[in-house]
Amino acid sequence: MTDQAAIEGAIRTLLTAIGEDPDRDGLIDTPARVARSWAELSSGVSDDPSQHLTTSFDVDTEGLVIVRDIDFHTVCEHHLLPFHGRAHIGYLPSGGKVTGLSKLARVVEGYSRRLQVQERLTAQIADAVHDRLEAQGVAVMVEAEHMCMTMRGIRKPGAITVTTAYRGSIDKAEFLELLRA
Ligand SMILES: Nc1nc2c(ncn2[C@@H]2O[C@H](COP(=O)(O)OP(=O)(O)OP(=O)(O)O)[C@@H](O)[C@H]2O)c(=O)[nH]1
Numbered sequence: 001m002t003d004q005a006a007i008e009g010a011i012r013t014l015l016t017a018i019g020e021d022p023d024r025d026g027l028i029d030t031p032a033r034v035a036r037s038w039a040e041l042s043s044g045v046s047d048d049p050s051q052h053l054t055t056s057f058d059v060d061t062e063g064l065v066i067v068r069d070i071d072f073h074t075v076c077e078h079h080l081l082p083f084h085g086r087a088h089i090g091y092l093p094s095g096g097k098v099t100g101l102s103k104l105a106r107v108v109e110g111y112s113r114r115l116q117v118q119e120r121l122t123a124q125i126a127d128a129v130h131d132r133l134e135a136q137g138v139a140v141m142v143e144a145e146h147m148c149m150t151m152r153g154i155r156k157p158g159a160i161t162v163t164t165a166y167r168g169s170i171d172k173a174e175f176l177e178l179l180r181a
């Protein structure tokens with residue numbers, strides 16, 4: 001749970017610190033808006049998104065399952081600016097145990113609703129699928145653009161960071177091939 005009153009106070013302080021008048025017309029509702037916005041952006045802080053994977057089915061399959069191009073937006077913990085992109089998840093089921101496809105997207109969404117760094121987001125998704133689904137192997141790739149590299153600092157719009165995490169035994173070449181398909 002976020003402390004809405006504390007956020008509102010902090011935003012008033014921030015507005016004053018950057019030379020704005022928090023009581024001017026356009027800003028009067030901003031602290032409350034920002035507090036509501038942070039309640040949403042950080043709503044996953046105390047969640048365990050891996051719980052979505054407790055929904056599983058037994059299916060007669062031994063093939064690799066991939067859900068790619070899962071859109072996400074999150075906030076970088078270094079600058080409190082967004083980074084956003086797409087996550088691709090592949091796993092090799094064990095004993096025919098699969099999960100609902102939407103549940104993989106829910107895992108990505110859950111770990112995105114908190115302050116993040118891209119490497120940790122990638123690892124958390126891989127660990128959740130590996131541990132909860134008891135998958136034989138898991139491959140996760142995350143591609144993202146960081147606003148802290150785009151709108152400030154080094155200012156390199158279009159630079160894409162790619163991170164991967166592999167768990168267990170999985171054919172990395174097949175995973176990468178299917179991402180390109
Ligand atoms: N590895 C990693 N680095 C990140 C991520 N998000 C932001 N960063 C980097 O975190 C670093 C923080 O570096 P600092 O030198 O402490 O901060 P800074 O002075 O604002 O750095 P610049 O961005 O280079 O201006 C920067 O290089 C960012 O690009 C992420 O998800 N993963």
Ligand SMILES: [Zn+2]
Pocket residue numbers: 076077078079080081146148149
């Ligand atoms: Zn950053």
